[in-house]
Amino acid sequence: MDQRRLLWYLFPSYLIITIIALVAATLYAYYLLSINYIEVISSDLKGKAQIVENQVREHLVVSSYAEMDSVFNLLFEKTDTRFTLILPGGQVVADSEKDPSQMDNHRNRPEVTDALQGIVGTSIRYSKTLDTELIYLALPVYHQKIIVGILRTSVPLFLIEETLAKFQTRFIIAGLIIAMVIGILSLYISRRIIKPLEDMQFGVEKFAKGELSYRLDEPSSKEMGRLTAALNQMAAQLDEK
Structure with missing residues (x-):
């Protein structure tokens, strides 16, 4: 029976244990980084929405949507962020990437549903309109304490993944x-x-x-x-x- 040196019993054992611990720690650190980065992106989307919130409110009150469509297109070119304006009933009236008249009713979108309840809605899901996954943030827009619309911002998930x-x-x-x-x-x-x-x-x-x-x-x-x-x-x- 071949006998191995004690070194070749101890060394692999130490190495395997430490590598397993290292891999576990690395995966956990990457997981925390992913969560934190998504939170940072969500905060950024919220900040961008708040910048144009007052302007959006003014146009919602007078039902002037065409101009917001132009503003959203300009914002998209500068920020690579998609902007969408949705009425409380779910009708899309302005969007920086697609023709609103060709878009489905958005009332049942998870982030829109949350925003209609008065909270900032977020979700990560597949977009049929753009045929890709996006991270969404929906901000309720108030006028005289009544929700008059939903301002939604979003970016493709692949940008985050890259x-x-x-x-x-x-x-x-x-x-x-x-x-x-x-x-x-x-x-x-x-x-x-x-x-x-x-x-x-x-x-x-x-x-x-x-x-x-x-x-x-x-x-x-x-x-x-x-x-x-x-x-x-x-x-x-x-x-x-």
């Missing part, structure tokens, strides 16, 4: 570097643990050959030190006989 992919690449590179460092440290620690045992093995082989005057160096650990002292004492007693 940014996160860059972070993911950096995480992987950093993880590989850390794994290499951990591997070297694991090997170093394993060798430090095994070195006293190898020294004792060498000494015992000397004793077995009759070289009883040989003495083992005392290692730093208390347990190994006691064992080394016992072996040296045994050799000394045998040498006296």
